[in-house]
Amino acid sequence: MKRAIAAISMAVSLTAGPVPTQAADTPAAVPGFKYVRTVGSISEYTLEANGLTVLLMPDRSAPVVTFMVTYMVGSRNEVTGTTGATHLLEHLMFKGSDAFNDDKGNSVKQYLETVGGNYNATTWLDRTNYYAVVGKEFLEGYVAIEADRMRNLWLREEDRQREMTVVRNEFEQGENDPHQALDVQINAAAITAHPYHHSTIGWRSDIENVPIEKLRAFYDTFYWPNNATVSVIGDFEPAAVLNLIKKYYGPFPQSPQPIQTIYTAEPEQQGERRVTLRRAGELGIVGIAYKSVAGSDADFPALNMLGTILGSGKTSRFYKALTDTNLTLGATASAGFFHDPHLFQVYAFLAPGVEHSQVEKVVLEEIERIKKDGVSDAEVATALGKYKAATAYGRDGTFSIAGNLNESIAAGDWTLYYTVDDATAKVTAADIKRVANKYLDTKKSATGWFIPVPPEAAGAAK
């Protein structure tokens, strides 16, 4: 029953960066780069010609390198008509340029699959990243292609047409899952003005109809060195890799216009909101989203610990109150780690025959209990133990490190990779009670129910 158990215990854990595994190298002095700072094992540089940020984390335990470029553009940069554009553009970034393309046999996928690289790209609310893990001798070949597509992408209409249906199928696959579909609805209800309102995949009609000109405008607005961070983790010499980056990224100018900033702030919510999703299915879901904070906020670590105490494993409050009583198959709680204030979300997956109202009532009672009585020091210690271990597990391989670092970059400050650890270690039971009272306010919540319609009824209605 592996798959089933995994599906009902979808614990969402945010793992900030690992503690330093080794001392950082002495800062490299390479003409053209300005050394900025070293925090933990990571040194930051700026390519002076165009403002590209470079983060280097040498780790010579294996002869591989993870190279990742993170663009500060995500679905938060989209507006009506372009939702999903960041993600569609990410797909089109694999379609080639004059220098690197399928016909020449040297496209990014052809190169990386020939050298056995582990590669991909991902888009989320605040950022888009492109990465590969390669043997160190193959690094330059990848950097050449990755840098080239920063400014020289083809972006052709025929590619958009073909890729649109690919992305639409990705959307369709997500919609197949009641949990994902409910999550989209709850987010849209909880966040009304800020662009976190819509999901990264976007609305179907926007995916289908966004014109290539708007994608081009998106590319020409955000894909510039001064809106990107290159992270290199693994077996390399800092000076050599900085020279490599200068060679391939140096020729690009900085953006002709300042990178746009988001000025839309979510207005204060003045009353609870509810959404309902009815469709064919088997078991119900209750989701509750509370207005939370940005990943860089001082209250984030306490909210993250609160999520662990509520919803992580058999020691959690929800397990004891909901799952061990057979009201749910599983229940989770987590605080989103993003650039702007986001949500603290609870999900409870109903056991057969259980009413939504009953589960929602217990969830709210458990939250109220913490707001009133707080949590024990033992619970804080257990949550911290889980956090510290997860941090260590995040060191298992250069790619894992890159993935965590990427989210700190996206949150607006890469040093969060380390500083969230320090702040988490200082969280007290009093902090957790305080943030529970401050943020888990029913008047600032959005609750969603997935109510399954019996498959027979749904089928008959067709």
Added chain:
Amino acid sequence: MRFFSALIACVTVLLASPGARASVASDTVRADVGGIDVVALRTSVQDVVNVVGSLPAGDDRSPIDDVMLATLTGAMLDKGTRAQDKFAIAQRLGGVGATLSFSVDTNTLEIRGRCLRKDLPMLIELMAEQLRSPAFSEQEFEKLKVQLQGAVRQQQQDTDFRAGDAFSRAIYPVGHPNRQPTAEQMLADMSKTTIAAVRQFHEKYYGPTGMRLVIVGDVDSVAAQAEVRKAFSGWTGGSLPPIATSVDAAAEARTEAVFMADKTSVSVVLGQATRLRFSDPDSLALRLGTRIFGSGFAGRLMANVRDKEGLTYGIGAFLSGDSFTDGDWRIQAAFAPTLLDKGLASTRRQLDAWHAEGITDAELARARSELAGTYQVGLATSAGMAGTILAMLNRGMPLEFVDEYPARVKAITRDEVNGAIRKHLDPATMTLVKAGTVGTAGAPAATQPPVETR
């Protein structure tokens, strides 16, 4: 129960071989510890230890009229022991961020643990306690049944699961371990399973014989084995995996539609039983050919059906279910309902061309080059390495195979690949299963009897 996620993992594990060391086999410390095959390997990761293991107490041990017995037994292991309840165990593990889980698949009870270096003795101690002396509380058993009934019903919402599930019943005959029981049978059998039957199953199949543990990471290999010896001292029993027998599979083309209301994407499986096990001579050549056909963005399926024609988000081909018995070959994909016919036609065009014409020299050269790189990259995590070692050993391969694998693949010729494709696969007799809002509402999900017999 064997599910899609496990099958996909089988594909990647082949190429997730460790590197950056002269020899995995020579660096590994392996010993028979009280009947348990214990393999330990220190890697460069700091402070983290991964433990994976298996015990031949999978679903293939369940009686024909009690198909959930193995799963129920495995799932009771973390519900408390005779010495302490489940919350006390969870507190000990959770307090230090350690994880320990048990799950049952077609052939084995899988054990997975992860902890910091200092906590390995505790992890092994708890693992032994849970395996050796579960409480088998009646109350916990009744709770578990409700949870598993929910899990079975939840699976019925998933188009990928439903397609693979129906495919298993379409291509494997009654009695084959890879043939999955229906949801109806699982629910019916579960309702009547007793805790006494669980105790008897545990007594009969749980023990050191046939058990394997692989410990990888920041570990003192010899000390780890001593911990295993101490924790499992005096344990007896267990059994070797059953001897697999190939069973004739369906040899005629068939198409099945599993109707699921309100689905926006249709999951598709197209394939056949192969009668091949991983350890069979042609298996590696067929795997290499399948990789060229259906793996990665540059593989033929993704390059054409997705990249050139834009018909799907994801499509791939792989061999599965062949570690302990003969398995199958399948293409797995998803299409929008409106693009389903076009997508299937494109898929079949690629399949027919690959089968008729085989792979090219250029494709073989690229696959070999890829393998060299992947071998280097695949060392990246201790968790991946532990899984690779366990999978190879469970497939009946020697530890040395992990080191020899790249060279063995590089020695495979184009003729051997194309010969294996034509010898073992036949597109004309493959089975197609579609799951989603296709076909007719109310039609049977599969043309199988509701009660399974093994």
